[in-house]
Amino acid sequence: xxxxxxxxxxxxxxxxxxxxxxxxxxxxxxxxxxxxxxxxxxxxxxxxxxxxxxxxxxxxxxxxxxxxxxxxxxxxxxxxxxxxxxxxxxxxxxxxxxxxxxxxxxxxxxxxxxxxxxxxxxxxxxxxxxxxxxxxxxxxxxxxxxxxxxxxxxxxxxxxxxxxxxxxxxxxxxxxxxxxxxxxxxxxxxxxxxxxxxxxxxxxxxxxxxxxxxxxxxxxxxxxxxxxxxxxxxxxxxxxxx
Amino acid sequence: xxxxxxxxxxxxxxxxxxxxxxxxxxxxxxxxxxxxxxxxxxxxxxxxxxxxxxxxxxxxxxxxxxxxxxxxxxxxxxxxxxxxxxxxxxxxx
Numbered sequence: 001x002x003x004x005x006x007x008x009x010x011x012x013x014x015x016x017x018x019x020x021x022x023x024x025x026x027x028x029x030x031x032x033x034x035x036x037x038x039x040x041x042x043x044x045x046x047x048x049x050x051x052x053x054x055x056x057x058x059x060x061x062x063x064x065x066x067x068x069x070x071x072x073x074x075x076x077x078x079x080x081x082x083x084x085x086x087x088x089x090x091x092x093x094x095x096x097x098x099x100x101x102x103x104x105x106x107x108x109x110x111x112x113x114x115x116x117x118x119x120x121x122x123x124x125x126x127x128x129x130x131x132x133x134x135x136x137x138x139x140x141x142x143x144x145x146x147x148x149x150x151x152x153x154x155x156x157x158x159x160x161x162x163x164x165x166x167x168x169x170x171x172x173x174x175x176x177x178x179x180x181x182x183x184x185x186x187x188x189x190x191x192x193x194x195x196x197x198x199x200x201x202x203x204x205x206x207x208x209x210x211x212x213x214x215x216x217x218x219x220x221x222x223x224x225x226x227x228x229x230x231x232x233x234x235x236x237x238x239x240x241x242x
Numbered sequence: 243x244x245x246x247x248x249x250x251x252x253x254x255x256x257x258x259x260x261x262x263x264x265x266x267x268x269x270x271x272x273x274x275x276x277x278x279x280x281x282x283x284x285x286x287x288x289x290x291x292x293x294x295x296x297x298x299x300x301x302x303x304x305x306x307x308x309x310x311x312x313x314x315x316x317x318x319x320x321x322x323x324x325x326x327x328x329x330x331x332x333x334x335x
Binding site: 025 | 268269270271272274275276277279280283284285286287288289290291292293294295300303304307308311312314315317318319321322323326
């Protein structure tokens with residue numbers, strides 16, 4: 001666990017943002033609107049879910065505080081990846097999807113991305129819909145799906161979290177590639193452009209995805225050891241080997 | 243096994259940099275991938291609507307965002323994993 005805390009501390013080193021979100025003005029207006037239309041129903045339903053869970057379980061609010069802040073911090077600070085010679089950041093939506101639920105995780109991602117676009121010149125307001133869809137919707141739901149799948153497969157808690165973290169990261173970047181390729185491929189074959197963009201992300205993103213997986217898995221094990229009661233209430237550990 | 247994975251990750255991310263230490267500034271994937279492909283495909287990014295990338299202002303805002311985000315995370319972490327845990331033995335009594 002100390003190693004996980006050490007890696008988290010390294011993640012928090014302040015640098016200006018150079019990372020994965022689609023920058024301001026990259027998407028043509030109709031594509032930007034389309035991604036807003038796709039993301040907003042998830043955000044709206046997420047707000048309903050958060051209000052319902054808050055009423056049912058007061059312990060949900062501190063968890064919302066922890067993982068809301070974690071997604072903001074994780075998704076804004078770039079981590080240098082020496083093997084690729086560039087920087088990127090994790091998504092953080094793997095852990096928030098597990099602990100808060102995938103819809104609430106979309107809301108958390110939306111708020112984080114909005115604050116980053118407004119004040120940190122990171123991402124953009126016109127690309128907020130696309131960024132929310134890739135990091136919030138695709139990241140959260142793929143992570144939650146990977147977690148459930150590993151749980152059904154009887155893997156240990158660490159590996160269930162690891163799969164969720166890796167999946168959140170890699171699928172988020174697939175979403176970013178998809179949004180970019182679908183809007184800008186022009187006369188070139190869509191799949192070829194999509195493949196080129198996604199492959200270009202990989203040297204930086206694979207090490208970060210492994211790191212995000214290790215942090216998510218480590219966190220799950222830590223929470224199970226220290227506060228199994230809260231997690232038991234969320235129904236996360238049924239059928240998983242410790 | 244978990245410990246080995248963590249050590250390997252730390253090595254990959256933080257010890258290998260010797261190979262590319264001569265690079266003064268590493269570009270982010272937004273520049274090396276997103277903006278490069280967008281330019282190749284005929285689309286230029288524009289300046290943010292609120293452009294905080296002026297001198298050291300952005301660095302200050304990042305430090306501030308990190309401090310506030312870290313405080314919120316730490317506050318609720320303490321509430322859940324320290325304060326609540328301390329209450330548990332009292333409840334059992």
